[in-house]
Amino acid sequence: MSVSVRAATTEPRNDLGHRLSALSKIVELGPGRVDPALISEAGRLLLRAGDRLKLSGEHTVVALAGGTGSGKSSLFNRISGLELSPTGVRRPTTARTHACVWGLDGAGPLLDWLQVQWRHRFARASALDRGESQLHGLILLDLPDHDSIRALTDHEADRLIQVADLIVWVLDPQKYADAATHTKYVSELAGHEAVTVFALNQADKLAPEELAECVVDLSDLLKRQGVQHPRIVPTSATTGRGVNSLKSVLAESVVQRRAAVQRLEADVNRIMVKFAKVMPAPEAMAVQPTVDLARQEGLTDALCDAVGVPAVGEAMENVYGVRSIDWVGWPLARWAARLRPDPLNSLRLGNIRDEIKTVTAASVSAQPAEVENAVQALADVLGSGMPEAWRNGVRDAARAQLGKLPEVLSKELAEIAPSLDRVPRWWWLLKIWQYLLVVLFVAGVGWAGAILAYGVFKVGQAPADLLGDVSTLPWLGLMMVSVLGLGLLSAIASRNFVVLGAGAEREQLEREMRRRISVVSKEMVIQPVEQELGRYNEFFAALAVARR
Known part of the structure; x- marks a missing residue:
């Protein structure tokens, strides 16, 4: 909610503008953290302040408020010097608010805002204002009785008491301690001493000693109600006693042109006390x-x-190593192993890629409690030292997308499951080399067999001299042993390279998984928490400004 505040012409109003802007920020950021009723009250104050500060600053609205029989209408007529407001024994005498304006120019919009009916607006003629120029700019309101049995007038009195720049409580010396006034209004306006005056009316009915006693008693009562420095003016609408003193008080406020700002400052102070509680x-x-x-x-x-990143990395590393046997293992050893039961069948490696995706998804969905604990631990640390409402706000921000977090992590990790059907190029080259060695070994075995058949056992005529030359057998045996040695050495070396490659693949996979998890955590946890932390800072910075 924003408040339109007219450009300040004085430092106090400028300070009020800053406080109202801060209060506007509090209203904007407070929902969910502060009592909604208090936020609503602050919102109404902002609207009221914005409206009042846009209207005439040259006029001071003074409301005469009081209960039935207090004589406020008579006092209103005495101050104005005209019989404007009806008086009599019928109660309530004043059913509608009457207004007397000293200096009507520019007062129209303000009276419209006050909702004073046109037929109840009166302007002091210049001829009658001689000697009262100090009251120029005064708008004097005679409010309906606040304790009226008519709900309409009671509501109107309440509304205008809330918006008047200065309030004059007209009290009956016989009922000045009336609970309807003190409980409902005076105690609620504690802190408004600068814009509150108490007129102890009908002073002519009391002896001087009784009047002095009443003033002291009323002062003590008001102080107990929170009015630290009450301004009490004894008056008599009948005799005119004390009316000039009351006029002087009003004139002082009118001349200073600060009552509207002081009233709003007091209203802000009062609501900030509530915020402090x-x-x-x-x-x-x-x-x-x-x-x-x-x-x-x-x-x-x-x-x-x-989500089991280490477990997924380890599974990938193991599968990488097992799968390499079909490519870089010594073929003769592999073929020999097939003649006995294969323990690797128990690994069920039929569709390795799907296996890895299944492992990844299962790791995420199987650990929602750990995901929740991780998020909760972060929220607890960041919310330490905050008021409970804001700790809850940080927690709620961190947990806002907790229900989706495991699913999103599962999806992210499934997308980066390693492409296990990809074969490194050096696997191909090594396999070709090993099969070439196998071919050489098989060729050597065949050559040796031919020499034994043709050269040793003389089963027939050798097709070529080399196939029957017995002298080549030692060299041929040496060649075959060398081939076997090269094959075994290449198999051993390749296994070492496979281990290194598997470790590198695991590190790369875990690094990418960690990067994806970091991105997801920032989007779904960190950023909402940082927004809440920023909201917290803005709220209490605004609260500090509004409390000045």
Whole structure:
């Protein structure tokens, strides 16, 4: 909610403008953290202040308020010097608000805002204003009785008491301690001494000693109600006693042109007292608006553990190693192993890529409690020292998307499941090399067999001399042993390279998974929390300005 405040011409009004702007920020940021009734009250004050400050600053609205029989209408007529407001024994005498204006120019919009009917507006003629120029700019209101049995007039009195720049409480010396006045109004306006005057009317009915006693008693009563420095003016509408003194008080406010600002300042002070009760100053008036890198890393670590990143990396590394056997293992050893039961069948590696995706998804969905604990731990640390409502706000911001978080993490990790059907190029080259060695070994076995058949056992005529030359057998045996040695050495070396490659693949996978988890945690946890921290700082900064 925003408030349109007219450009300030004095420093006090400028200060009020800053406080109202701060209060506007409080109303904007307070919902969900502050009592809604208090937020609504502050909103109404902002609207009222914005309306009043846009209207005439040259006029001071003074309301005569009081209960039935207090004589406020008679006092209104005595101050104005005209019989404008009806008086009599019938109650309530004043059914509608009457207004007397000293200096009508520019007062129309203000009277419209006050909702004073046209037939009840009266202007002092210049001929009657001789000697009262100090009252120029006064709008004097005679309010309906606040304790009227008519609901309409009672409501009108309440409304105008809330918006008048200065209030004159007209009290009957026989009923000045009336609970309807003190409980409903005076105690609620404690702190408004600068814009509140108490007229102890009908003073002519009391002896001087009785009047002095009443003034002291009333002063003590008001102080107990929270009015620290009450201004009490004994008056008599019948004899005119004390009316000039009351006029002097009104004239002082009219000349200074500050009653409207003082009233609004008092209203802001009063509502800030209420805010102080429900929102006391926290241990930390301001917090770091961003989540530091260490806590972000801590959340990422916790989420990585919660979704089983190490387990997925280890599974990928194991599968990488097992799958390499079909490519870089020594073929003769592999073929020999097929002649006995294969323990690797128990690994069920039929569709390895789907296996890894299943492992990843299961790791995420199986650990929602750990995900929740990681998020809750971050919220608890960041909300430490805040008022409970704001701690809850940080917690709610952190947990706002908690229900979706495991699913999103699962989807992210499934997208980066390693492409296990991808074969490194060096696997192809090594496989070709090993099969070439196998071909050489098989060729050597065939050559040796031919020499034994043709050269040793003389089963027939050798097709070529080399196939029957027995002298080549030692060299041929050496060649075959060398081929076997090369094959075994290449298999051993390749296994070492596979281990290194598997470790590198695992590191790359875990690094990418961690990066994805970090991005998700920032979007779904960190950013909402930082918005709440910023809201917290703005709220209490505004609260500090409004409390000045």
